Amino acid sequence: MAADPSPKPLSADVPVLRWEEPPEGPVLVLLDQTRLPAQEVELVCTDVHTLVDAIRSLTVRGAPLLGLAGAYGVALAAARGFDVGEAAELLAHARPTAVNLARGVRRASKAHTAALRAGKSLEAAAAAALAVARELHREDAEASRSMARSGLELLERLVPGGGYRILTHCNTGVLVSGGEGTAFAVALAAHRAGQLRRLWVDETRPLLQGARLTGYEAARHEMPYTVLADNAAGSLFAAGMVDAVLIGADRIAADGSTANKVGSYPLAVLAKHHEVPFVVVAPMTTVDLDTPEGASIEVERRAAHEVTEFPPSGGGGFPLAPLGAQAYNPAFDVTPPELITAIVTENGVLSPIEAEGLASLCDRSRSGNETMKI
Numbered sequence: 001m002a003a004d005p006s007p008k009p010l011s012a013d014v015p016v017l018r019w020e021e022p023p024e025g026p027v028l029v030l031l032d033q034t035r036l037p038a039q040e041v042e043l044v045c046t047d048v049h050t051l052v053d054a055i056r057s058l059t060v061r062g063a064p065l066l067g068l069a070g071a072y073g074v075a076l077a078a079a080r081g082f083d084v085g086e087a088a089e090l091l092a093h094a095r096p097t098a099v100n101l102a103r104g105v106r107r108a109s110k111a112h113t114a115a116l117r118a119g120k121s122l123e124a125a126a127a128a129a130l131a132v133a134r135e136l137h138r139e140d141a142e143a144s145r146s147m148a149r150s151g152l153e154l155l156e157r158l159v160p161g162g163g164y165r166i167l168t169h170c171n172t173g174v175l176v177s178g179g180e181g182t183a184f185a186v187a188l189a190a191h192r193a194g195q196l197r198r199l200w201v202d203e204t205r206p207l208l209q210g211a212r213l214t215g216y217e218a219a220r221h222e223m224p225y226t227v228l229a230d231n232a233a234g235s236l237f238a239a240g241m242v243d244a245v246l247i248g249a250d251r252i253a254a255d256g257s258t259a260n261k262v263g264s265y266p267l268a269v270l271a272k273h274h275e276v277p278f279v280v281v282a283p284m285t286t287v288d289l290d291t292p293e294g295a296s297i298e299v300e301r302r303a304a305h306e307v308t309e310f311p312p313s314g315g316g317g318f319p320l321a322p323l324g325a326q327a328y329n330p331a332f333d334v335t336p337p338e339l340i341t342a343i344v345t346e347n348g349v350l351s352p353i354e355a356e357g358l359a360s361l362c363d364r365s366r367s368g369n370e371t372m373k374i
């Protein structure tokens, strides 16, 4: 279904994802992140195929938000009488790396199936799936608030004196979350506390989630931010201009290996070399104890045109390389635990990273939120 063609003013507070129930049937409304920062355009999803395409094209993106989109997608399929099993399969496999997506789909599908097995009506089963999606939404918003608090406390310990110069990669704010995000939410908390001296924003080629989306979010909060080409980060470290690196995650394996947007691993190596804290901020929905180590994480490979053309969406853009050039375009890379200073979750902060520590975090209630010295 076509989106509203009239772009909304950038100042509008447009929800990233919302469920609506107009007379013609329930819909999932998405802020189209491929159009930002130039335009705030919404995509109205009335069916699962539209939602799957939106996930694959990064119209909706970011690990925690993908979990919510997956769960709402199951609810949409159930409410509109689609085959829920088929919908769940399509949604869960729309992108492979962020564990949150399949997890959100699974939790909503289980609720739907349980309702049917209990003899409930199709409407009640659809409502059960929607209730799970809404609970996940609330949980993610609360997790975001908790990580922002814990992450700021960690910065105060790691970087005495405040006035943080934080480098971040990709986008990890409200555009990836049911709340204010993960790593970006920590930077925003520092800003609100008057402790953010500079937010260095890696542009994050090839899809430029940093320049486009983190820039968009930082501008709206009037944060002191500077965009940089990814390959300029090294000179910032060399000049001693980075106090900490904060990144998100798409999947954290049982040993602490972390898959995140491509370009994260080189930042971790730079941070190690320059003795700068490298901190991962991610909700527990991103921790996957069933994946033992980084080598087991499936890294999504994306189309060559995202690298060889501009704009990098959909093909047919301005050629940045000879037509037909091959391109290596992994969407993520994996940072080993020995390069990670700490992992901040809503269940606690793990530092240094020890495999059993993550399992302990998974066993904790949200209240057990203190730094774990393993």
Ligand SMILES: CSC[C@H]1O[C@H](OP(=O)(O)O)[C@H](O)[C@@H]1O
Pocket (backbone or CB within 6 Å): 058, 061, 062, 063, 064, 169, 170, 171, 172, 176, 182, 183, 209, 247, 248, 249, 250, 260, 261, 262, 331
């Ligand atoms: C806080 S998770 C956000 C995470 O998702 C991004 O990937 P994508 O833009 O491809 O969905 C990136 O890895 C971010 O760190």
